[in-house]
Amino acid sequence: MVSNFRFASVPNIIFGAGKFSELYDIIANFGKNVLYVIGGSSLNASGKWDEITSEMLRRSINFYSISIAGEPTPSLIDKAVKKFRQKNLGLIIGIGGGSVIDAGKAISAMILKSDSIKEYLEGVGDKIHNGEKIPYIAIPTTSGTGSEATKNAVITEVGPEGFKKSLRHDNLVPNYAIVDPKLVVSCPPSITAACGMDAFTQLLEAYVSPHSNPVTDTLAYSGIKHVKENIISVYGHKSSDFNARSAMAYGSLISGIVLANAGLGIVHGLASSIGGLFNIPHGTVCGTLLAESTKMNVKRLEQADRDGERGLMKYAIVGALIAGKGYEVNLDVSYYCSVLVETLEMWTEQLNLDTLGKYGIIPKDIEKIVKKTQLKNNPVNLNPEDIKEIVVNRI
Amino acid sequence: MVSNFRFASVPNIIFGAGKFSELYDIIANFGKNVLYVIGGSSLNASGKWDEITSEMLRRSINFYSISIAGEPTPSLIDKAVKKFRQKNLGLIIGIGGGSVIDAGKAISAMILKSDSIKEYLEGVGDKIHNGEKIPYIAIPTTSGTGSEATKNAVITEVGPEGFKKSLRHDNLVPNYAIVDPKLVVSCPPSITAACGMDAFTQLLEAYVSPHSNPVTDTLAYSGIKHVKENIISVYGHKSSDFNARSAMAYGSLISGIVLANAGLGIVHGLASSIGGLFNIPHGTVCGTLLAESTKMNVKRLEQADRDGERGLMKYAIVGALIAGKGYEVNLDVSYYCSVLVETLEMWTEQLNLDTLGKYGIIPKDIEKIVKKTQLKNNPVNLNPEDIKEIVVNRI
Numbered sequence: 001m002v003s004n005f006r007f008a009s010v011p012n013i014i015f016g017a018g019k020f021s022e023l024y025d026i027i028a029n030f031g032k033n034v035l036y037v038i039g040g041s042s043l044n045a046s047g048k049w050d051e052i053t054s055e056m057l058r059r060s061i062n063f064y065s066i067s068i069a070g071e072p073t074p075s076l077i078d079k080a081v082k083k084f085r086q087k088n089l090g091l092i093i094g095i096g097g098g099s100v101i102d103a104g105k106a107i108s109a110m111i112l113k114s115d116s117i118k119e120y121l122e123g124v125g126d127k128i129h130n131g132e133k134i135p136y137i138a139i140p141t142t143s144g145t146g147s148e149a150t151k152n153a154v155i156t157e158v159g160p161e162g163f164k165k166s167l168r169h170d171n172l173v174p175n176y177a178i179v180d181p182k183l184v185v186s187c188p189p190s191i192t193a194a195c196g197m198d199a200f201t202q203l204l205e206a207y208v209s210p211h212s213n214p215v216t217d218t219l220a221y222s223g224i225k226h227v228k229e230n231i232i233s234v235y236g237h238k239s240s241d242f243n244a245r246s247a248m249a250y251g252s253l254i255s256g257i258v259l260a261n262a263g264l265g266i267v268h269g270l271a272s273s274i275g276g277l278f279n280i281p282h283g284t285v286c287g288t289l290l291a292e293s294t295k296m297n298v299k300r301l302e303q304a305d306r307d308g309e310r311g312l313m314k315y316a317i318v319g320a321l322i323a324g325k326g327y328e329v330n331l332d333v334s335y336y337c338s339v340l341v342e343t344l345e346m347w348t349e350q351l352n353l354d355t356l357g358k359y360g361i362i363p364k365d366i367e368k369i370v371k372k373t374q375l376k377n378n379p380v381n382l383n384p385e386d387i388k389e390i391v392v393n394r395i
Numbered sequence: 396m397v398s399n400f401r402f403a404s405v406p407n408i409i410f411g412a413g414k415f416s417e418l419y420d421i422i423a424n425f426g427k428n429v430l431y432v433i434g435g436s437s438l439n440a441s442g443k444w445d446e447i448t449s450e451m452l453r454r455s456i457n458f459y460s461i462s463i464a465g466e467p468t469p470s471l472i473d474k475a476v477k478k479f480r481q482k483n484l485g486l487i488i489g490i491g492g493g494s495v496i497d498a499g500k501a502i503s504a505m506i507l508k509s510d511s512i513k514e515y516l517e518g519v520g521d522k523i524h525n526g527e528k529i530p531y532i533a534i535p536t537t538s539g540t541g542s543e544a545t546k547n548a549v550i551t552e553v554g555p556e557g558f559k560k561s562l563r564h565d566n567l568v569p570n571y572a573i574v575d576p577k578l579v580v581s582c583p584p585s586i587t588a589a590c591g592m593d594a595f596t597q598l599l600e601a602y603v604s605p606h607s608n609p610v611t612d613t614l615a616y617s618g619i620k621h622v623k624e625n626i627i628s629v630y631g632h633k634s635s636d637f638n639a640r641s642a643m644a645y646g647s648l649i650s651g652i653v654l655a656n657a658g659l660g661i662v663h664g665l666a667s668s669i670g671g672l673f674n675i676p677h678g679t680v681c682g683t684l685l686a687e688s689t690k691m692n693v694k695r696l697e698q699a700d701r702d703g704e705r706g707l708m709k710y711a712i713v714g715a716l717i718a719g720k721g722y723e724v725n726l727d728v729s730y731y732c733s734v735l736v737e738t739l740e741m742w743t744e745q746l747n748l749d750t751l752g753k754y755g756i757i758p759k760d761i762e763k764i765v766k767k768t769q770l771k772n773n774p775v776n777l778n779p780e781d782i783k784e785i786v787v788n789r790i
Contacts, residue, residue: 002621002641004411009404012565015608016399170407213410214645218617222609226397246397250609326721 031090146256426485541651
């Protein structure tokens with residue numbers, strides 16, 4: 001039985017070490033005015049930005065650039081749109097981590113609009129974006145968010161009334177995703193760790209989502225396989241190993257495709273509320289909460305009797321995969337769920353993931369975090385006490 | 396290790412029994428002039444066409460229709476384009492088997508051009524299509540070609556100088572694919588059988604292709620699993636079983652996605668040459684040649700020593716899947732390759748697939764067939780004698 005499902009567009013994907021250079025031929029199809037959305041200093045430091053500028057000059061392509069530091073805010077996007085609206089852009093290119101890719105995606109979607117991005121953010125404004133945009137190419141330099149393959153841009157305003165919400169439309173999937181593992185090798189260990197856990201979280205949450213389908217399931221399984229085999233080594237002795245970096249880049253890309261089509265769960269519900277209230281990197285929130293959240297989900301699924309069977313089975317399949325077992329054996333569900341939870345706890349230690357307390361979160365903050373947290377497509381209902389317990393254990 | 400790969404866009408997929416009706420809301424986004432490309436009489440007979448016309452009237456959408464009988468020829472496409480070029484179409488919708496879907500795709504791509512489609516066909520004309528088209532929605536009524544997810548339209552001219560060649564561009568992937576298994580239940584057994592074998596051929600040829608990648612592999616494996624479990628029953632006692640029809644519709648859809656990204660092999664090489672020379676349904680050619688072609692490929696891969704290992708392993712994985720075994724066991728490659736070939740031979744019998752002789756092909760035709768046959772992305776080189784042997788055994 002194949003149940004009903006929807007699957008949205010994926011970008012044209014160009015994957016492989018050294019494939020960054022194919023960018024220039026693609027640009028030729030999109031007019032003579034290009035905006036680069038880039039991160040802080042790493043592109044400059046690596047000499048990549050020099051390469052880009054000289055190629056643009058050689059090809060007589062007029063280009064602008066904007067540098068994004070930190071996670072994009074509504075006012076940052078609005079200002080960028082105002083600055084570049086009259087430039088007759090034919091193409092926007094985002095090169096960086098998830099924040100940069102999301103910023104570029106948001107600018108490409110807002111440059112044809114005259115009002116603030118706030119009006120279109122889910123749960124913030126009340127306008128619906130119609131999907132019109134300028135063509136967009138996403139080029140990740142971390143392996144984590146999968147934003148190069150998603151249809152949403154996450155916009156953050158940190159503070160007591162803060163939020164971390166999405167601009168979303170099927171048509172916002174980037175036109176091209178160029179995934180070049182060479183761009184990731186210089187990513188420092190702590191970011192590699194947090195991003196790797198973010199990718200794994202996205203794969204796992206999409207896999208156990210009630211909205212998963214055969215296409216997302218089969219892709220997520222493949223992504224999980226690649227990430228579980230490399231997440232520890234790429235943080236350690238294989239940080240400059242192209243094979244390990246390729247596998248993580250693949251897992252991250254796939255995590256974007258599956259989250260866009262199956263949704264996410266409680267970890268990303270918490271990442272949204274915590275990320276709106278506190279200045280803390282998205283990957284760190286996900287990574288630090290994944291083991292505890294999975295443990296809680298398994299516990300509640302076990303208590304849900306028959307209703308929980310599907311969710312438990314899926315967690316068990318992932319546990320079995322991690323243990324090196326095949327897909328269709330007669331699984332000991334309870335045992336392999338434990339394998340999964342214990343592995344995630346071990347990874348949390350091995351990757352030295354910060355606790356939330358490191359970012360100033362204290363016990364009295366928990367109430368307001370829980371109040372703002374949505375379950376999203378979590379495989380089982382959790383009550384506020386459950387959510388509180390997850391957070392308490394990682395402060 | 397994840398090697399370099401490209402993955403082109405997939406359509407927005409809407410999959411599920413009864414999902415056809417979502418078409419009408421989608422149409423609203425694409426202006427007021429719509430062209431329906433449909434097949435022979437089955438839409439009329441089922442009452443579906445009445446439903447469509449009354450919905451169009453109710454929503455004040457101006458619509459035209461063109462009926463396609465048989466596989467589309469260049470002159471059919473050119474005439475259709477001429478007839479509808481001035482109608483200011485905002486959308487084209489193809490509802491039917493592979494021929495109809497391909498015809499609609501070709502019209503949507505040619506309506507903005509002023510010359511003949513022949514100029515743009517691979518191996519026939521020398522112009523390169525630039526991908527400009529009118530938005531296109533593909534709605535299959537058979538489970539076979541996967542054309543609802545591919546970037547090419549196959550155009551046929553039958554005769555001594557005939558051809559069966561593609562108009563191809565990444566942007567020709569339909570904007571939407573609505574896959575509604577309810578539309579397939581009335582498909583007669585012989586067409587169900589031929590189409591099912593076409594889908595399986597596409598999945599298998601893409602899976603063993605040297606251009607396969609982790610994304611196509613994982614999807615093809617999932618498609619093969621669904622098709623192998625239902626291909627016989629849907630031809631027989633489960634022809635009106637929605638679950639079986641859903642699984643085949645899923646397999647067919649996936650076959651289109653993977654062939655568009657990994658390519659096809661000798662069976663489709665032969666389908667192209669034979670289909671250009673003789674009037675014989677595409678699915679029948681594929682179905683009748685699959686077992687013999689796979690047997691030959693396995694034989695040549697076994698003789699290729701180390702070079703053949705990857706191809707043999709992939710055939711063995713499919714054989715093991717058919718035998719109900721999991722993915723990552725220590726496979727007896729030779730044994731499971733035999734399982735695969737024997738199963739395909741059994742299916743050929745059980746599905747009563749016609750031999751080529753039924754369509755007037757005689758031994759003296761073989762020379763010219765072989766001469767016109769390309770290997771495409773076959774996993775191993777075959778010489779003309781090998782190809783001859785495949786055809787001889789199915790005359």
